[in-house]
Amino acid sequence: MKSYVISFLLLPVLLWPAGCGRIEPEAAPAGETVISVGLPAEVKTTIGESADGRRKVYWADGDQVSLNGTASAALSGVGAGQNTAAFSFSGVFSAPFDLLYPASYYKDATTVTLPATQSCSGSAVVTPCACRVFSAGASAGMRHLCAIIGLSVLKDGSASTGRLTSVTFRGGSGEQVSGDFTIDYASGALSGSSSAQADLSTSLSLSEPLSVSSPLVVYLAVPAGIYNKGFTVSLSDDLGNTMTMKRSSAVTLTAGHLVLPSAFAFSPSPNSLELSLGELETGSLPFDGCTVTGRVVDNGGEPLEGVVVSDGLICTRTLMDGRFYLESELTGTRFIYLSTPSGYLPPVENGIPQFFKPVSSLSAVGGVLQCGDFVLNPVANPDDATVIFTADPQPRRHEAYYDNIAFMSLDCCDDLYRDLRETAGTVSGRQVYGVCLGDLVHNDPSLFSEYASGLATLGYPTFNVIGNHDYDTSASSDDAGAEPFESWFGPRNYSFNIGKLHFVILDNLIMKRSGSQLTGYDQGLTDEIWDWLRADLAQVSKSSTIMVCAHSPMFRLSNSSERSNSAAHGEDYGTLLRSFRAVHAWAGHTHATFNYVYPSSHRYKNVEVHTLSRSTGELWTNEYLSAGTPRGYTIVEVRGGVLSSWRFHPVKYQSGAFQGRKQPDYLWRDWTYSGGVAQLNSGGELGESYQMHLYPPGAYGDGYLYANVFLYDEKWDTPQFMLKGGSTSQMELVEDEERHDLADTEFRTFYKANNGSMKGDSSYTAKTTGYPCTLFRVAAPSSGSGTVTITDRFGNEYRQSISW
Template sequence: MKRKDFFKLFGFAATGLALPPLATKAAVNEQSLQQPVKPVTVTGKVIANGKGIAGVAVTDGTSIVLTDKNGNYTLEAAAGAEFVYISLPAGYAFPNEKKMATFYKTIDTKTENFVADFTLEKLTVDDSKHCFVVWADTQMISEKDVELLKTQSVPDLQQLVESYPTGTLFHGIGCGDLVWDKFELFKGYKEAIAATGVTFFNVIGNHDMDIKTARTDEWSAETFKKEFGPTYYSFNRGKIHYVVLDDVFFIGTAKKYIGYITENQLSWLEQDLKNVSKGSTVVVSLHIPTDTGAARRYKKEAELGSNVSNREQLYKILADYKVHFMSGHTHFNDVWEKENMMEHNHGTVCGAWWTGPVCGDGTPSGYGVYEVDGNELTWYYKSTGLPKEHQVTVFEKGRSKDYPDEIIANVWNWDSKWKVEWFEDGAAKGAMEQRVAFDPLAVELYSGPELPKKHKFVEPTLADHIFFAKPSAGAKEIEVKVTDRFGKVYSVKKKLA
């Protein structure tokens, strides 16, 4: 597939740089394989204010045990296990180091017995109400990109948090591709997160993998784990159970990967969910979306790296819960809902790789904001540098070469429960017509071999959330009114003459 077509179909951040030669075997990998690691007995305690916390899940990524009534646990860690970590319980503050969540300890594999205690702090407020944000694809390739993250995205999140009542609980999810293969920029990412004042949990993306040194997927997350800890884990806040999964599977050559969740993770998830009441809400964050509408829009078969190949197995495990998937990777916004599941495939913090103000589908650079009340989530998309009321972009006649006589509305966070209506000189004209189409601004900024100058591989991408209407010849003003699934109304007026 031609590079332009590849990006056009999936909005991938996969290449744009020359592919390196096949990776050689890393010395550390060979050494580790030659020296089998013995199982380690891990013991410890989970405490708060000097008292043990009962029923906390403790894991090595393979098996899970619960702390006893005094907060004690014993875990026979599997051979080769790198971490012991807890599923942070509801009602407690998230421990962190400069706003990076710290819920794990690195196991000393040179000893047969390892002690790992976890100290938590009891919250003074009810966490059944809280908020979280999803930052998808910060994806910096240069220090200039890091500076944009720090000077644009960080202040925007700070202002968002300040707009809520004092004491509102917030956490963040860095939804993968934290950097763009430049691991030295993890430092800048961490500095930016620290400046937000919000504790973040992080997801590994395809651009966060050791694809130049690893020979298999098993070794592709070594750098990420040194920086952020385990690549799959869970935590709790209020009545919501949060799960983070690693669905980027490196196939051992160049920069190639597929969307795939390993059996070890699926088995671990089955155990993890045994401690979660059926019918409750589970938020699952992963980098590659489980599914999107991209293949349908382009009438082509989806590439293996565009969604999770074994997603049906994941869906079966989650069948007894109300599930929200949080994903990134595509650099477009796409929302779907089916039975007990809903996926929020987010527009990106970096937009179209820090080249302009919108993603390839016209979604503004930004992030998802989620408000939790008990088991229920409400949400909106926050455009960087714009008020949170900005939920639709309206284009006047002539902005689209394909539809020159029509006005166009891009409602990027649209789902099937939204309404998109229009008015002409105050008269209601009914629903706008939904089509699979390109966003006019994205076409102006990114279409063609010479645009954008910074990353010429960027192209506009087809979207479902584009709406059309044809005003009368003598119309003087039109208004587009959109109503989201929660009943919130947003409107934009445009003068035609």
Template sequence: MKRRNFLRNIGFTGGIFALPSVMAETGNTGFEKENQLLVKGKVISNGKGIPGVSVTDGIRVYQTNKNGEYAFLANENADFVYMSTPAGYAFTHQNHIPQFFVPVKGKRGTFSHDFVLEKLSVDDQQHNFVVWADTQMISADDCAQLKATTVLDFKNLMQQYPANTLFHGIGCGDLVWDKFEFFKDYKEAIDMTGVPFFNVIGNHDMDLNSRTDDYSAETFKEQFGPTYYSFNRGSIHYVVLDDVFFIGTAKKYIGYFTETQLAWLERDLQFVAPGTTVVVNLHIPTFTGAPKRNKKEEDFGGTVSNRKKLYALLAPYKVHIMSGHTHFNESWEQDNMMEHNHGTVCGAWWTGPICGDGTPRGYGVYEVNGSDISWYYKSTDKDKDHQLRIYPKGYDKNNPEEIAVNIWNWDTKWKIEWLEDGVFKGAPTQKVAKDPWAVELYEGPALPQKHKFVEPTLTEHLFFIKPSSGAKKITVRATDRFGKTFEESISL
């Protein structure tokens, strides 16, 4: 069958971006119904087609024509056909789990599906999002804590913003702790927030009995859809990736991007203008300072082995990478790129109020204005200006003559100062050390009682002050990169 007749027979005579390129790439001149899948449909809002929307089978990426139509031959191994929600439209969701996909696994013949969107009533150039890293529930009690603390905290935070402020969330992996029955509770928590959450697969969200990595996400896909995809809001292009590669035995995994996924990302980004701000969300951080702090080689399960291949694809853009996994809070920045590795919602696996580096259990909050992003760390059950903790002199047993200060969201563009009895004394001394409260709560084989494997971790966001013998009051002033100042004092 000639291509012109083929197009006429499926109802289109021109203008479809996808189908001619597929025919050219595959060399097919006809459609073999028994072993191929033709997917077609529209992306529409209020009955009108939306042009230029990316639609994909997870392998190739196509765009809708001027009438909002798409049609292409899906890859035979495709699990879903899905779209990249365009800016200006609400996120279609079911109980606040986004529904931007349709399952096609095992289908053959012709499959039609229209993606229906609702136009936003407010300008999405200004919007906010939160990153929840490692909710990681292993018991009903953990689930109850998530709902009673983090959900309530987030709802209270949103009330501090003007009405109709746009929010969405990123569940940054390890949504549960190998207990898939608690996906139900995670979903209930998300629904309670009233905010759509896009979800990332973590190493504790994988099917550990699968034969290879190819099948390690079957349960996750049933719950949340594709493991890698993109969407848009305002001027920001968001990407979610799966960087947890299961090696097929026990709970072993490495941080790694498959070629299939990187090739998909390359195709997705061809429709994103250079210079655009791109927010990449994944579970295992691409890189951290932990190996240097601990004077050890990189752990294959702690960072992404082929991260430089990702960086190369992202070189034309202004990039923020959102990650979890480590249960500590830190960031790094180089050239066009900054990675935010988040402290966890669960703290130290729901055993106490802080992570192993002293970061309070909580989540990242990001405020978007056009292509610019500002951020802060929100500690659960604390005011949003709670950004540092001062310890009494001698509380850190390794520095008995000094006052330790933990400034968990510190990065190299913060300015840290201290005053003694109102007199400016300059910058405190930064050290790689363990948070003294984390030592008290978690260090040693008997602590914490709930999960004895938890230990304090070395961090770079600790600062030390040696007061004069007669000092009565020490004040620490921390100014973040956006010019906002946080101040705490301690009496001696």
């Protein structure tokens, strides 16, 4: 029988980064597993005196670790200052290995129980830690689950008090601090859901005398997180005296950090007294391994606490003084950057948010990189916002031979920017944001300057996703090919927050050489990006809504296949994201609209898919449609911090000259251009009322009237057709594999027949089948008129009439 010795280093109790080790086969008694835990010099269950800015912590007798739910034998005979110990278990275990300290907190495979009553004896304290090791030989790192509050309590010489018998902690907003929590072993994150009164407090039980001159120091472990209204600490003695100290304002208690309020005297009082946290002294926290430091402040210089900072692999939070300490390995690290918190914006240059600092621009002091200050600007009405999603503008240079077939892509981009600018100008009382879902350019990084110039005119910040056409095709590797993009827009993987929405920007295409160029790719996340995603989402409440934005679709595709089944780390990111309350997965890349709501029985029932068509029209001709959807973009409204609606907005401008010798007849286009502005054949300018395209009976060679409803998904009502002088009928969704949009087919057929470049290009077909996924039909007479009506999921009704 094979046995393992599992060796790793536990994370120091007062530090962020995890210690590392390996799981390797080793000779051991059959049927027995031994975990050898080597502690760095400043670690675990007994906290020593502060010396040289360090708090040394050691193992103690009685400590136990659980392995996949099985508790180890208790340690015994632990010597003073011992920072390594071997834990033994009965049985042999298979990966993955879930490790938890202390073992007594284990309830089941996904649940730990934090006690309502903690014990305290001198400097001993239980500091819960956990990790998951996926395979033998893999690196392991224990992650802290709780913050530690250390109270220094003196005797009030003027009051009659006894022995201190209890210290009780409560969150100011009724946060759960004890009882059952769901645990993510991989990220070390706890999620509580109990509102039972018994779970809203945790207490120390002790019996210790107090001294006027020498404070009694006691430690209390509490779940890490943001306490929006602070917390209270109530103390009692054996004479029945009580005293309550409170922190009135919001505070972030970071896992593995020691919080040391100023010493105070136990003075019985019916009133709550303010607990002075002051600043966390560097002498209280041993940042021995810190390689990067800096500060996050607002535009008035006030420190911002709890802001997430990353090096692209690990994440930490700022302390109360706004400072952060990263233990980054710095190997391959290009940026230190923020997850911009809700209610703030970083400086914006040319429409590009500056939430990052290149490592190459930082200087070191004593071997530690100094980031200086990240400055964030407050946003008015932070819970209300408008977010504009675009995809695949993908311009090419005017002289490119494939950009002279119909309309020039740079001209179409200028039309897009003009339309975006005007739309943003109609918004008042809330911040406008943009997200571009990749392919900012088309295999030409020199055009990033043109793209940035366009963003600079919009009047709002745009967060950018890297697409496969945004790489330097002459580069030798994925990372090298991304350097031009990063020099303009910063890191490829980052996050930010709007209201209660957490936006995650991901690079989900792994580029590789195809012949002599970096144009091939695999779908999914690299190991490094997956590690960063776990670290980022570990900072986010499971009750949050995640807006995950990538270039290529990450979940359901229009052909009903599931991308997460085959993408690198697809099952991993799918499992992680489905643990959140709601997920909206945004993408471009396909140049075709596709929206999907998973059924309630599906494992991804909390996920919705939003794949956008190309904002500047068909790829090679830049014509007015892309797989049946007009040039345009999606506008998302946020109210009260949550998603309230979204809608399609067509681009009405076409200012560039036609480049070919002859244009299509545009038999099926619903508008004409006058002075570069689309005028609907039914009257008025093209605008947001245009949410569908109708085709009369006979158009498709049959007796059906067709409607392409651009942004339809399963939560919309089914469109209804009312025949003038007749009855109302429900339309049916067309799911035939040969379905296509007739207007799109019209101009593609024309260019395939009349343009030399398109004639010889086998990849350019006269008809794009399988799209759109939003085509409906209903039987109709050979002549007549009527109206199609549809109501979206938000209660907005759209109508369009047609005569034939």
